[in-house]
Amino acid sequence: MANADPIVDVADLWMSFPGKQPDQPVHVLERVGLQVRHGEFVCIVGPSGCGKSTLLNVLGGFLGETRGTARVEGAPVRGPDPGRIFVFQENGVFPWLTVEQNVGFGLWQRSAAERDERVRHYIAMVGLQGFERSYPRELSGGMRQRVEIARALAANARVLFMDEPFGALDFLTRLKMRQDLVRIWQSENKTVLFVTHDIEEAVQLADRVLVMSKRPATIQAEVVIDLPRPRDLDSPGYLAARDRIFSIMGMDAHGGGVS
Amino acid sequence: MSASPSRAGIGQGRLAAFALPIGTIALLLVGWHVAVVASGSDLFPKPLDVLAGLVELVEKGLLLKYVVASLFRVTWGFGLAVLVGVPLGLVLGWWRPAFLALNPVIQALRPISPIAWIPVAILWFGIADAAPIFLIFLASVFPITVSSMAGVQNMQQVYLRAAQNFGMRGVPLFRRVILPAALPQILTGIRIALGVAWLVVVAAEMIAVNSGLGYLIIDARNAGKRYDLVVAGMVMIGSIGLVLDLLVRRLERIDSVRWGYGQR
Ligand SMILES: Nc1ncnc2c1ncn2[C@@H]1O[C@H](COP(=O)(O)OP(=O)(O)OP(=O)(O)O)[C@@H](O)[C@H]1O
Numbered sequence: 001m002a003n004a005d006p007i008v009d010v011a012d013l014w015m016s017f018p019g020k021q022p023d024q025p026v027h028v029l030e031r032v033g034l035q036v037r038h039g040e041f042v043c044i045v046g047p048s049g050c051g052k053s054t055l056l057n058v059l060g061g062f063l064g065e066t067r068g069t070a071r072v073e074g075a076p077v078r079g080p081d082p083g084r085i086f087v088f089q090e091n092g093v094f095p096w097l098t099v100e101q102n103v104g105f106g107l108w109q110r111s112a113a114e115r116d117e118r119v120r121h122y123i124a125m126v127g128l129q130g131f132e133r134s135y136p137r138e139l140s141g142g143m144r145q146r147v148e149i150a151r152a153l154a155a156n157a158r159v160l161f162m163d164e165p166f167g168a169l170d171f172l173t174r175l176k177m178r179q180d181l182v183r184i185w186q187s188e189n190k191t192v193l194f195v196t197h198d199i200e201e202a203v204q205l206a207d208r209v210l211v212m213s214k215r216p217a218t219i220q221a222e223v224v225i226d227l228p229r230p231r232d233l234d235s236p237g238y239l240a241a242r243d244r245i246f247s248i249m250g251m252d253a254h255g256g257g258v259s
Numbered sequence: 260m261s262a263s264p265s266r267a268g269i270g271q272g273r274l275a276a277f278a279l280p281i282g283t284i285a286l287l288l289v290g291w292h293v294a295v296v297a298s299g300s301d302l303f304p305k306p307l308d309v310l311a312g313l314v315e316l317v318e319k320g321l322l323l324k325y326v327v328a329s330l331f332r333v334t335w336g337f338g339l340a341v342l343v344g345v346p347l348g349l350v351l352g353w354w355r356p357a358f359l360a361l362n363p364v365i366q367a368l369r370p371i372s373p374i375a376w377i378p379v380a381i382l383w384f385g386i387a388d389a390a391p392i393f394l395i396f397l398a399s400v401f402p403i404t405v406s407s408m409a410g411v412q413n414m415q416q417v418y419l420r421a422a423q424n425f426g427m428r429g430v431p432l433f434r435r436v437i438l439p440a441a442l443p444q445i446l447t448g449i450r451i452a453l454g455v456a457w458l459v460v461v462a463a464e465m466i467a468v469n470s471g472l473g474y475l476i477i478d479a480r481n482a483g484k485r486y487d488l489v490v491a492g493m494v495m496i497g498s499i500g501l502v503l504d505l506l507v508r509r510l511e512r513i514d515s516v517r518w519g520y521g522q523r
C-alpha cells in the first residue's frame with residue numbers, strides 16, 4: 001500500500017447549485033483544497049449551512065463538482081463506491097427492513113453465515129441487542145442513527161465519510177460511540193473523514209481538524225491535534241486546541257463573540 | 260382518530276370498533292323504515308322487504324350466481340390492471356424519457372369516464388364478458404399506474420444513495436430498494452383502483468351483459484318494478500365493496516409497508 005499518496009486529494013474544488021434565477025447560482029464551495037492520508041482521522045467543522053455536507057457528498061460521489069477535481073484513492077470520484085461508505089446526516093436506514101436486515105444490507109453479496117456473524121457483532125457494538133427484529137419506526141431517533149452506523153461499519157469499507165453521525169444521540173451514547181469508532185478506526189486501519197458541528201467532538205476524535213469558513217466556504221484553517229489517545233479532556237493540550245478552533249470560528253470558549 | 264392502545268378510552272376499545280358502526284347501521288335502517296311508512300309509498304321497499312327480496316334471490320339460486328359473475332369480471336379486469344399498471348408505473352417513475360413520452364397520454368386518458376368507453380367496448384368486444392372486463396381494466400389501470408409512478412418519484416433520495424453506495428444496481432436495486440420504497444403508495448393506488456373497479460363493473464353490467472349485480476338491478480326494475488330486488492342488489496354491491504376495502508386495508512398493516520402510512 002502506497003501510504004504516502006493521500007487517500008483523499010482535493011485541489012481547488014468549486015461547487016455551486018442552480019439558484020432561483022438561472023443566472024444566479026448559489027456558490028457553496030470555493031477553492032476548497034484538502035488532503036487526507038491513509039489511516040488518518042480528519043474532522044471538518046464549520047458553521048451551519050456552509051457546505052460541509054455538500055463537500056462530503058462530492059467526495060462520496062453523490063454530487064458532481066462544478067470545477068476542480070476530487071480524487072479519492074488515487075482516482076477522480078465518478079460515483080459511489082462500496083469501499084467508501086457514507087453515513088448520512090438525514091437518516092438513511094431503510095424503513096421496510098428490520099434492524100438486522102438493515103445492518104446486513106451492505107453485505108448482500110456475502111454468504112449468509114458471514115453476514116449473520118458480522119451483523120450480530122455490530123448490533124452488539126451499537127447496543128441494539130434485543131431489537132434485531134424491530135422495524136425502524138419502532139425505534140427512537142438515536143437508535144435509528146446507531147443502526148445506520150452499524151450498517152456502515154459492518155460493510156467493512158476502507159474509507160468512512162460520516163456526516164454528523166452522532167448528532168441525534170444522547171450524551172452518554174455519543175461518548176460511547178466515539179470510543180467505539182476510535183477503536184475500530186485504530187484496529188481496522190480505516191481512513192475517516194468526519195463532519196461535525198461539535199468542536200469538542202472534533203478535538204476528541206481527530207488527528208486533524210479542518211475549519212471551514214462561512215458560505216461560499218473554503219478550508220479556513222487546519223488544526224493538528226497531536227495528543228495521545230485515549231484523550232484526556234482536561235489536559236492543557238486538549239483545551240488549547242479546542243479554544244484555538246473556537247477563536248478561529250469567531251467565538252471564545254465561553255460562548256461569547258469575538259469582536 | 261388514533262386507536263393506539265396507550266390512549267385506549269371511550270370510543271377507542273375493540274368493542275367500540277364494532278358497536279359504533281353497527282349502531283349507525285341500525286339507526287339508518289330504523290330511519291329508513293319510518294320514512295317509508297310515513298310517506299305511504301307502496302313502490303319503495305322497507306328494509307324487511309329488501310331482506311325478503313334477498314331471501315327470494317338466494318332461493319332461486321340467483322344471488323350467488325350474480326355475485327360470482329360480477330366478482331369474476333372484477334378479478335380479471337383488476338388483475339390485468341395490476342399486472343400492467345405496477346410495472347408501467349415503476350418504469351415511468353424511474354426512467355424520465357418514458358415519463359416524458361407517456362405521461363401526457365396517460366393524463367389525457369385518465370379523466371375519460373369508463374362509462375364513456377361503453378359504446379367503444381361493445382363495438383370492440385360485443386356483449387361478452389370481455390367488454391366489462393375491458394372497462395374495469397381501463398378504470399383501474401390509471402390509478403395504479405399513477406400511484407406507482409409517484410411512489411418511485413417521491414422516494415427519498417437518501418435511500419437510493421445508500422443503496423448505490425453499497426454497490427447495488429440494476430435488478431437488485433429495483434427489487435430491494437425502489438419497489439419496497441414505492442410499495443406503500445402502490446398499495447394506496449391499488450385500494451383506490453379496486454373501489455373504482457367495483458363501481459364500474461356494476462355500471463358496465465347494466466348495459467352490456469345479462470348476469471351480475473348490475474344486471475340484477477336493471478332487470479328487476481324493467482321486469483315488474485321490483486324495487487325490493489333493486490335495493491337488494493344495491494345492498495349487496497355496498498356490502499361486497501366494504502369487504503373488498505377491508506381486505507386491501509389489511510395489506511396496509513403488513514410490517515414492510517406500515518412505515519408509509521404515518522404513525523397510526
Ligand atoms: N440541492 C441543493 N440545491 C440548492 N442549494 C443547496 C442544495 N443543497 C445544499 N444547498 C445549499 O448549500 C449550502 C450548504 O449546504 P450543506 O448541506 O452542505 O451545509 P452544511 O454545512 O452541511 O450545514 P449543516 O451543518 O446545517 O448540516 C446551503 O446554503 C444550502 O442552502
Ligand SMILES: [Mg+2]
Pocket residue numbers: 052053054089163
Ligand atoms: Mg450538513
